[in-house]
Amino acid sequence: MQSVFDGHNDVLLRLWHHAREGADPIAEFKDGISTGHIDGPRARAGGLIGGLCAIYIPSGDLVFADPDSNGHYSTPLSAPLERAPSLDIALEMAAIALRLDRAGAWKLCRSTAEIRDCIEKGVFAAVMHMEGCEAIDSDLAALETFYAAGLRSLGPVWSRNNVFAHGVPFAFPSSPDTGPGLTDAGFALVRECNRLGIVVDLAHITEKGFWDVAKTSDQPLVASHSNAHALTPVARNLTDKQLDAIKESRGIVGLNYATTMLREDARSDIDTPIEDMVRHVDYLVGRVGIDCVGLGSDFDGATIPQEITDAAGNQNLIVALRKAGYAETDLVKLCRENWLRILASAWKEDSGTSAS
Numbered sequence: 001m002q003s004v005f006d007g008h009n010d011v012l013l014r015l016w017h018h019a020r021e022g023a024d025p026i027a028e029f030k031d032g033i034s035t036g037h038i039d040g041p042r043a044r045a046g047g048l049i050g051g052l053c054a055i056y057i058p059s060g061d062l063v064f065a066d067p068d069s070n071g072h073y074s075t076p077l078s079a080p081l082e083r084a085p086s087l088d089i090a091l092e093m094a095a096i097a098l099r100l101d102r103a104g105a106w107k108l109c110r111s112t113a114e115i116r117d118c119i120e121k122g123v124f125a126a127v128m129h130m131e132g133c134e135a136i137d138s139d140l141a142a143l144e145t146f147y148a149a150g151l152r153s154l155g156p157v158w159s160r161n162n163v164f165a166h167g168v169p170f171a172f173p174s175s176p177d178t179g180p181g182l183t184d185a186g187f188a189l190v191r192e193c194n195r196l197g198i199v200v201d202l203a204h205i206t207e208k209g210f211w212d213v214a215k216t217s218d219q220p221l222v223a224s225h226s227n228a229h230a231l232t233p234v235a236r237n238l239t240d241k242q243l244d245a246i247k248e249s250r251g252i253v254g255l256n257y258a259t260t261m262l263r264e265d266a267r268s269d270i271d272t273p274i275e276d277m278v279r280h281v282d283y284l285v286g287r288v289g290i291d292c293v294g295l296g297s298d299f300d301g302a303t304i305p306q307e308i309t310d311a312a313g314n315q316n317l318i319v320a321l322r323k324a325g326y327a328e329t330d331l332v333k334l335c336r337e338n339w340l341r342i343l344a345s346a347w348k349e350d351s352g353t354s355a356s
């Protein structure tokens with residue numbers, strides 16, 4: 001079994017939804033549940049030793065557009081969200097992350113040394129991520145506060161616009177060049193993330209925003225859960241030019257398990273073969289090299305292939321990759337070491353400096 005540290009999941013969103021219905025998030029994660037994708041027992045069974053766990057504010061108005069007779073679709077961007085209610089929800093999700101840590105259900109990690117310690121002890125290594133910064137004010141006071149609470153990674157924008165950036169819609173086929181990029185506040189956010197040592201994630205941002213971050217950030221470029229546009233031309237996937245920039249920065253692209261981002265026809269369909277996942281890994285590795293590809297499952301946030309089903313089935317992908325010719329040394333990089341290198345770099349562990 002290869003231990004996997006994964007670049008993106010939405011388990012906090014599921015735990016938050018269930019907590020609102022009266023469930024106990026600690027028991028749900030510790031003891032397991034039959035729905036969703038990640039909990040302690042299923043993560044252990046599938047060798048999922050940790051990952052970036054997103055704080056994400058749901059868009060109540062989001063309804064995915066039906067495909068036309070050609071299978072094409074274009075879901076309009078969701079409406080921007082108000083900050084105050086978004087902050088409330090973000091605080092609730094952060095609290096769940098902190099309570100899981102205090103209860104020993106997982107460890108909220110702030111360094112790669114802590115992640116490696118978790119791998120050794122068999123404790124789920126969670127890194128607090130924010131997917132879309134609606135909870136952050138343009139003066140970045142909340143950023144400072146969330147950093148103190150453990151936030152170590154963020155995507156400035158989800159697939160809706162906010163004060164920092166413009167997001168890409170869920171559209172097929174579509175270029176990712178769908179609108180403007182970072183705002184002035186967005187540029188300031190990226191610079192502050194660089195200063196503090198917070199990963200800047202390019203998933204869900206427009207192509208213009210991608211280039212804005214590329215020219216501003218001092219970190220390797222990170223697209224935590226995106227695939228190859230050349231194979232599945234949805235707006236959320238990365239063009240060859242974007243992948244080349246990730247390679248040049250020694251960054252990372254994390255394979256998204258969402259069937260809409262894997263299939264040639266971009267359909268939401270659990271009956272999607274693992275071969276489609278391998279095809280994207282092959283393409284990404286061919287384009288950016290074995291050192292710049294990781295996994296970014298989108299567990300608990302997407303419709304994924306039935307052959308994986310949930311975190312317990314994660315090794316089925318590894319088995320398929322092995323069968324496709326990947327050596328164990330390659331799999332170690334794909335499964336965890338590339339992500340750990342990126343985190344160490346963004347968190348400035350190599351330089352021995354720390355943010356004040």
Ligand SMILES: [Zn+2]
Binds near residue numbers: 131203204225301
């Ligand atoms: Zn996402």
